Structure formats: C-alpha cells, structure tokens
Amino acid sequence: MTTGPSNPGDPARAAEDPAPTGEDLAALLARLLEETGDHTQKDLAVAAGIRYPTLNAWMNRTRGTSRINPDDLRALTNILRGWGAEVTPRQLFEAAGRPVPGPTDEEREQRLLEIYRQLPSKSQRALIQTGEAMLTASRAT
Incomplete structure (x- = not known):
C-alpha cells in the first residue's frame, strides 16, 4: 500500500490528495465507533437507516463493499460526524473501494x-x- 507520493518534492504531486491510509471500511468504522464512545454497530445501523445485518456483514468482512449505495456511505458519515467523529465522505468512499464523488x-x-x-x-x-x-x-x- 502506498503511504505517500513517490517523489514528495515534485510540485505536480504536491497538489494531489494524500494517499489513503489503507483502512478498509470495516477497520475505519470500527475505529470511528470506538472514537464516538458508547455507540454500537446496531446504533449506527438504526441511525443511518441501514439494516443491522448488512452493516454487521460489512464490519465482519463477510459481505463486499464495492456495491454499497453512495447514500448509505453519506448517511454513515453524517451520523458519525454527529456523534463527534472526524470523518469525511471521501474517507468512507475510499475505504469501501468506491469511486469518490466530487467534493461535497x-x-x-x-x-x-x-x-x-x-x-x-x-x-x-x-x-x-x-x-x-x-x-x-x-x-x-
């Protein structure tokens, strides 16, 4: 996994976004849930309007994430941010392996x-x- 630009002194590369952290969706959601305190996977699923078995399968890596509805990723972002997590839609899209939409x-x-x-x-x-x-x-x- 890439951890940064191959040539950090290259001005053309400096304008690019930093490389992804390498966290997949399961790892990112687990970390963010831990950061928010007393919230569970079930709390997140209910608040985001996602079926708990679906969210649980993503977090246990028993269901692929490449077809997740973009609205579900945005809902997860909004709920987690409302709970105090510092996360952007871009981070969730990248972690799910989905094309990142234009800036919000x-x-x-x-x-x-x-x-x-x-x-x-x-x-x-x-x-x-x-x-x-x-x-x-x-x-x-």
Missing part, C-alpha cells in the same frame, strides 16, 4: 474558507466583491 458542498465551502483565510485583507475584500458580483449575475439569469 461542505468540502467546497471549507476549501473556500481556507483560501480566504490565507489572503491578505485587501484580497479578502476583493474576493467578497467578486462573490457578490457573481451572485448578482446568477440572479439576473
């Missing part, structure tokens, strides 16, 4: 906020003005 609204918002915070105040004001102009233009069409 939350991930895009977080990226925009990170960029905004790195700008000097003059550029922050310009970014706000540009955003307001874009919003006005989108309402006009």
Whole structure:
C-alpha cells in the first residue's frame, strides 16, 4: 500500500490528495465507533437507516463493499460526524473501494474558507466583491 507520493518534492504531486491510509471500511468504522464512545454497530445501523445485518456483514468482512449505495456511505458519515467523529465522505468512499464523488458542498465551502483565510485583507475584500458580483449575475439569469 502506498503511504505517500513517490517523489514528495515534485510540485505536480504536491497538489494531489494524500494517499489513503489503507483502512478498509470495516477497520475505519470500527475505529470511528470506538472514537464516538458508547455507540454500537446496531446504533449506527438504526441511525443511518441501514439494516443491522448488512452493516454487521460489512464490519465482519463477510459481505463486499464495492456495491454499497453512495447514500448509505453519506448517511454513515453524517451520523458519525454527529456523534463527534472526524470523518469525511471521501474517507468512507475510499475505504469501501468506491469511486469518490466530487467534493461535497461542505468540502467546497471549507476549501473556500481556507483560501480566504490565507489572503491578505485587501484580497479578502476583493474576493467578497467578486462573490457578490457573481451572485448578482446568477440572479439576473
């Protein structure tokens, strides 16, 4: 399993996401459940709207994860985050061996906020003005 870019000094590789941690879905869910405290597999299944035998089979690796409904992975993410776990949809999709969908609204918002915070105040004001102009233009069409 890859643990990082093969050439960390390569600027083209620096923009890529870090390599996956190597945790499969079962290991990731087990770790996250442990982090959330007193929640069980059954609690997670009920809260996410997934049948307990299905979730249990994923966690015991007796059922494949390549066909998991993307909405189930998003539901698991939302429940775990609500319980205090630090997890992104990308982590669950990668752990399940599923294609990672485009960034979620939350991930895009977080990226925009990170960029905004790195700008000097003059550029922050310009970014706000540009955003307001874009919003006005989108309402006009």
